[in-house]
Amino acid sequence: MGMRxxxxxxxxxxxxQSVILEAIRRSGEGLSRIELVEATGLSAQTITNITRRLLDEGLIAEAxxxxxxxxxxRVTLRLVAESRFxxxxxxxxxxxxxxxLNMTGxxxxxxVVRTQDRDPSAIVETMAKTIEILIDEAGIDRNLVAGVGVAAPGPLDAAKGTVIDPPKLDGWHRVPLRSVLAEATGFEVTLEKDTTAAAVGELWTGDATSEGSFLFVYLGTGLxxxxxxxxxxxxxxxxxxxxxxxxxxxxxxxxxxxGSRGCVEVVCTxxxxxEQAEAAGVFDDEPQGGGANEVDERFLRLCERASAGELPxxxxxxRSAGHLAVLISVLTNVLDVDRVVLGGPFWGPLSDVYLREIPEPLHRRSATRAVRTLTVDGAVVGDDVGAVGAACVVLDAVLTPRASDLYLED
Amino acid sequence: MGMRxxxxxxxxxxxxQSVILEAIRRSGEGLSRIELVEATGLSAQTITNITRRLLDEGLIAEAxxxxxxxxxxRVTLRLVAESRFxxxxxxxxxxxxxxxLNMTGxxxxxxVVRTQDRDPSAIVETMAKTIEILIDEAGIDRNLVAGVGVAAPGPLDAAKGTVIDPPKLDGWHRVPLRSVLAEATGFEVTLEKDTTAAAVGELWTGDATSEGSFLFVYLGTGLxxxxxxxxxxxxxxxxxxxxxxxxxxxxxxxxxxxGSRGCVEVVCTxxxxxEQAEAAGVFDDEPQGGGANEVDERFLRLCERASAGELPxxxxxxRSAGHLAVLISVLTNVLDVDRVVLGGPFWGPLSDVYLREIPEPLHRRSATRAVRTLTVDGAVVGDDVGAVGAACVVLDAVLTPRASDLYLED
Structure with a gap:
């Protein structure tokens, strides 16, 4: 074990300082110094000293x-939303x-830009340009941007900042996205898995009900x-x-x-x-091929027909909710978390059926059904959860207290 | 999210203080104050103050x-092994x-006591008596015993300190083991899952190679x-x-x-x-029934025959190593750990075949095979890993620095 x-x-x-900033951020309406003493357990003197520093740096203001x-x-202290982005x-x-995003998230x-049929260098160029446009349009000072977070499909080589083999992005083998985008933009770039970023976004923008632990299941092109x-x-x-x-x-x-059968990758995507819908005769026309846009279109049609009450x-x-319940039970039984949150770009159209169908088989399969009932919710952040999460990864590094920050460096 | x-x-x-104690404990030979400055990053003054307190409490000594x-x-400071148990x-x-265990683990x-055919209150009585005998035999002062750790099969109701429905222990429905054993012994009792306790034991007694993260797979009556x-x-x-x-x-x-098929519970125990060996004609005699001792005996015979090179x-x-490789790949792909450690009472006789057969399919199934090769090792602690781990849970609470201990209480 590494020495502590x-x-x-x-x-x-x-x-x-991070604890105080987080308390002020999460309060929404702001907190007085006396309320900060209660919320953080810190002494009045510590609160006074640290809030003075935060006021000087423009991160908080008297409101x-x-x-x-x-x-x-009592003077209410609030986060200055426009102090960082x-x-x-x-x-x-x-x-x-x-x-x-601003400091409040x-x-x-x-x-949004379409990515079909583009090679890595063209995509990086598009990214850099679009980031500049975004900052210009918002009319903010470039120096207030704390960094760029990128969410990408895993697996990643995080040490090198590369995306290894993202599905359906030909030519993206081991692209060193972090360094090339940093060079193209001049910003510090953080690369994170899309699913991890989405969970950071959920944690960051979620309200007080996100207390405790949760499993986030991301429904994208892959799961x-x-x-x-x-x-x-x-x-x-x-x-x-x-x-x-x-x-x-x-x-x-x-x-x-x-070599197995019935894996998530061939059942739940x-x-x-x-393909299951095609086999069940849900559609009237012939399959159009497996391109991402074609799949999206047919998937949405399937969900619309289900909403309209068409039985096939x-x-x-x-059935697909049943498969997802098996997956979720495997994960919650291993991880022993309090809640399940479902999100990602394909979550919206599935949410009605899945929220109705998943809780019962999940409870039946739960190893801890004798001590608790797992709750299943949709994510607070919608379709943009990957991008919002990636931006939150950057804000999180600025704002969230982390006990490991306390350790002295080697 | 709960407020920090x-x-x-x-x-x-x-x-x-915990950081210093851990550094001294892990050094084995002891450390001087100057070496402690290097190891912990703390100032010489802090090291002097804290080691004086630890010397006064008898937890360390000049050696x-x-x-x-x-x-x-330079004065070498060592843990006093006999200062706590x-x-x-x-x-x-x-x-x-x-x-x-003493302070060095x-x-x-x-x-060891057989548990067949005993009801909960008889077992608790046996436990309390055996604990007294153990302390008496060692000739140590009862007041130096920091507590009793109990490892039990999950799931547990940790809040109530109860074992819910342990397999093959009839009459053990929701037994409040923690409180009844505390009452019977007068000691503080900590209840932990056997698998969790085993991993604490491995972490605690393992050497410096246990740096980073690991998955511990416990091979007991259940997995x-x-x-x-x-x-x-x-x-x-x-x-x-x-x-x-x-x-x-x-x-x-x-x-x-x-409702599924091919689960760990019906394939890997x-x-x-x-039963697979019986179906394959490995044994010459008829099955004897499914009691724990009968299964143990036939399992050992199977392993002996495999060691002797008998092909069936x-x-x-x-084949069973192949099944375990599938399980381990599911877990390592979810958890993203650096190493796999296998242990528990049934590990020993399986270790030769499993250490030879598991790494290749595990690597093939690893989502991170492009960035690393997972290592697979046997546990440092042997058959007693559950009990040793349970005792380490108690020592761990005394000795291991935990960042969460830094937070002020609500």
Whole structure:
């Protein structure tokens, strides 16, 4: 085991500063110094010293006074939303989504660009240009942008900042996305798995109900998982936590390239569900091919038909909810989390059927059904969860207290 | 998200004290104050103050002086092994194992008691008596025993300190083991899942090579998993991390009570492997029934025959290694850990075949094979890993620095 390092006063000060910033951010309406004492457990003197520093740096501002009986009025301290920004980029086989967030996590800019049939250098150029446009349109000072977060399909080589072999992006073998985008933009770039970024976004923008631990299941072109506990997302030792493509969910399912059958990758993806719908005769026309846009279009048609009450379509989605319940039970039984959150670009149209169909089989399969019932919710952040999450990864590094920041460096 | 609490000087002092104690413990030979400055990053003044307190409490002692050129000789500080003890108890369907560990994690006492056909209150009485005998035999002061750790099969109701429905222990429905054993012994009792305890034992007694994260797969009457990262074992939100019984590993496997087929519980347990051996004609005699001792005996015979090179026996173990490789790949792909450690009471006789057969299919199925090769090792602690681990859970609470200890209380 690596030796633990001690801590000292400057480290403690930085940590407490993050604790105070987080308390103010999460309060929404702002907090007085006395409320900060209650919320953080820190002494009044520490609160006074640290809030003075944060006021000097422009990260917080005094926002009104409240008079509560006799004595000095309380000054409310609020986060200055426009004091810092971050850019989030989500690289997906079909589209690249860009968002610009302010310090409160609010999107002050958004752009979507199609990615079909483009090589890596063209895509990086498009990214750099779009980021510039986003910042220009928002009319903000470039120096206030803390960095660019990129969410990409895993697995990643996080040490090198490369995307290894993203599905359906030909020519993307081991592209050193972090360094080339940093060079093209001049910003510091953070690369994270799309699923991990999405969970950071959920944790960051979620309200107080996100207390405790949760499993995030990301429904994109592929499926991925992430887990949050103790207020942070588990990235894994190589930032590749949550690769779930070859978990078996249907022993009667189709064979998989891995040698098994009925894996998530051949049963639960939008493409697999579209193929199940085709086999069940849901569509009137012939399959159009497996391109990302074709799959998207047919997948949405399937969901619309299910919503309209067409039984073959509904049957396909119900069976697919059953498969997802098996997957989720495997993950929650292993990870022992309190809640399940479902999100990602394909979540929206599935949400009605899945929220109705998943809880019962999940509870039946839960190893902890004797001690609790797992709740299943849709993500707070919508379709842009990958991009918003990537931007939150950057804000998170600025704002969230992390106990590991307390350790003295080697 | 729960609001983070700040930290302050007394908290920081306690944390740094644990950091110093851990550094001294892990050094084995002891460390001088100057070496402690290097190891922990703390100032010489802090090291002097904290080591004075530890000397006063008798937890460390001065153990010789080293003269290194001119200047003052360096005084080596060592852990006082006999300054504290802890008891570990492993409740298993076949046997209860008891160990008494000193502060260095060394066993200074051990006892094994058969558990067949006993009701909960008789077993608790046996436990309490055996713990007294263990302490008496070792001739140590009862007041130096920091507590009793109990490892039991999951799932547990950790909040209530109860074992819910341990396999093959009739009458053990929701037994409040923690409180009844505390009452019977007068000691503070900690209840932990056997698999989690085993991983704590591995982390605690393992050498420096256990740096980074690992997956621990526990091969007992049932199979369980645990994971360690950042120097600690992940317990899960209800202390039920690592329930893996219904992960599918063989789509052609036998049906399972859960409705699927080929789950770990019906494919990978010693009982399932013995049944596969029976079906393959490995044994000359008829099955004897499914009692824990009968399964143990036939399982050992299977392993002996495989070691002797008998092909039917070897074939059964090779196929079973393949199934375990599927399970391990599911877990390592989800958890993104650096290493795999296999242990538990059934590990020893399987180790030769499994260490030879598992790495190749595991690598082939690894989502991160492009960035690393997972290593597979046997546990450092042997058959007693559950009991040793349970005792380490108690020592761990005394000795291991935990960043969460820094937070101020609500």
């Amino acid at each position: 390092r001690g801590t000292n006063l400057p480290r403690m000060g930085d940590f407490n 009104g006074r409240t008079i509560n009986g006799p004595g000095k009025p 971050s850019v989030g980029v989500h690289l997906d086989p079909a589209v690249i989504t860009f968002v610009l 609010e999107a002050v800019g958004r752009r 991925g998982a992430a887990a949050a506990r103790d207020g942070g997302v588990v990235a894994g030792s190589t930032h590749n936590f949550g690769e779930i493509g070859h978990i078996m969910v249907d022993p009667e399912g189709p064979p998989c390239a891995c 939008p493409q697999a569900i579209v 379509a509904l049957g396909v989605l119900r | 609490r700040g930290t302050n000087l007394p908290r920081m002092g306690d944390f740094n 010789g002086r080293t003269i290194n050129g001119p200047g003052k000789p 802890s008891v570990g108890v492993h409740l298993d369907p076949a046997v209860i194992t008891f160990v008494l 060394e066993a200074v006492g051990r006892r 369980g998993a645990a994971a360690a990262r950042d120097g600690g074992v992940v317990a899960g939100s209800t202390h039920n991390f690592g329930e893996i019984g219904h992960i599918m590993v063989d789509p052609e496997g036998p049906p399972c009570a859960c 010693p009982q399932a492997i013995v 026996a070897l074939g059964v173990l090779r």
